[in-house]
Amino acid sequence: MSDQGITPPSWPVRTITHVLLIAASVVMLYPLLWMLSASVRPEAEIFDSGSLWPSAIVWDSFVAGWSGLRVSFGQFFLNSLVIAVISVIGNLMACSLAAFTFTRLDFPGRNFWFAMMLGTLMLPYHVTLIPQYVMFLNTGWVDTILPLVGPKFLAADAFFVFLMVQFFRGIPREIDEAAMMDGCSPWRIYWKIMLPLSLPVLATAAIFTFIWTWEDFFGPLIYLTSIGNYTVQLGLRSFIDASSQSSWGALFAMSVLSLLPLFLIFIIFQRMLVEGIATTGMKR
């Protein structure tokens, strides 16, 4: 049996494959590496040299970036973090409850509402943007984080509801039924049985929610107007000023910093993420 496995390619083929792959990744990584090097080289040199190697390493850009604006960049990080963490909590609670309702409870029009929810997946963000803005303007929520985090508590992210529905469907019904025989209410089944059994999908949803809210530029741009409320992404944009001189060094330095949380999260949760993705779509 083992002899019939795929025979490994000969060494010239292997070498060529590797060279091609390495070349491709260098091409793809070039912008990132360029940004990294731009953040630590003297500012005058940024657009003058195509080389990735800085002539000298200076940290001026980081200092200039962190406190170069009216508000410290630390404040932006804090704002972004608050929004991302609240969004994660909201999405986990609301989407899992919605998914539980769709998979385990019987109510009139269940299939209709499920189809409606899936329908919202097809709606581009930009279609609902203006009505939503008007709505939040009327409630007086503009220039607060509420328009950004509030909808998360109403399971507005249909994608995650769908992901969790898929996962919940893979949990055998008999486990719920056993819990029912044990006297559990639906709420207790959700809390004590479904959630603990759904850690992979919850982790996936948490990580993606964090990444997507952290990266979001459009939402904060629309709803946050005063600089004290800015997120990291809005802060970055503030370095580019049409009327006066843009501080590119600071921009790149802060861009590098803004990537760190994502990078850390990815490294820490990589295994859970992969497991989550593998167990949701294609269970069994």
Place this chain on the structure above:
Amino acid sequence: MTLPTSSAAALELTNICKSYGDVPIIHGIDLAIKPGSFVVFVGPSGCGKSTLLRMIAGLEPITSGDLVIDGQRMNEAPASRRGIAMVFQSYALYPHMDVYQNLSFGLETAKMRKAEIAERVSRAAKILKIEPLLRRKPRQLSGGQRQRVAIGRAIVREPRLFLFDEPLSNLDAELRVQMRVEISNLHRDLGTTMIYVTHDQVEAMTMADQIVVLNGGRVEQTGSPLDLYNYPRNLFVAAFIGSPRMNIFPTSALSEGIAGDFATTHSLGVRPEHLVAGPADVGLGSIAVEVVEHLGDVTILHGRLPNSHHGVTVTLSGQVEIKPGATLPIGVSRSNLHRFDRGGLRINDGAKL
């Protein structure tokens, strides 16, 4: 070792029906179950055994009819308030909880005091011999151990009625026999009413006080194992109970002389173990033996009747020297004959019932 006997439930089903959408599945079942009895539902696959059990449990709404437990109509009561525990075929243990938590979960849900929970769990664990496993997760258990935990989860709640849905069907033959005995012992010790679904008729015959034979959503017959064996009410039960199954001959397949004796009879049933080689009250002629199975304690012959070539199975006790191709005169004592009319119903003569 005994648990404090929780009261055993009496159960009464009156004209219970179940439809899924427009499709009727259970067609009016009447059944009375005495407190403390062990009742087995048997029947071919798809006949509605699980559906009936789940209606009793409260996991499936009852379309019409009355379900009365201890004198109280329970059709609408939620599962948790019926005082019933159920053991599922797939065990359905909570995968994220260890054995102790699996057992205690239902008690915690009922807000029982910690000390009492611990006491009940350890008592159940002792009875089922799963004490060393209390800190393991279900996935670290063997099939038989999981089965024990599933039963343990049922008994800690001290229900008045136990439901088992084919609990042994995932176990290997040896373990099945062992667990069968253990469940029977448990029933004796607890004295609780138990309803047990199976399609293994050895389980049914050995465990039951009362067997309910279901077919196509109807009760074919209810009675003690020996009643069903000795006096099957119709052809279905006659063929379903007993192994190898009963020989059923249309009287037209028998030779002239015998058929004349049974003018009103449409078919005759004879259990393989009641056929004897050689002379008997009723001779069936010499069969042509086609296959011989030596099981050690018995020898099973498959052959054909003379004239009609109707298939026949004979179980002879002991090890009988006989080769395929031989012929063998067989017969049966008159008291071991089962007679059925044109509609397949049993004809009772004076001697029986």
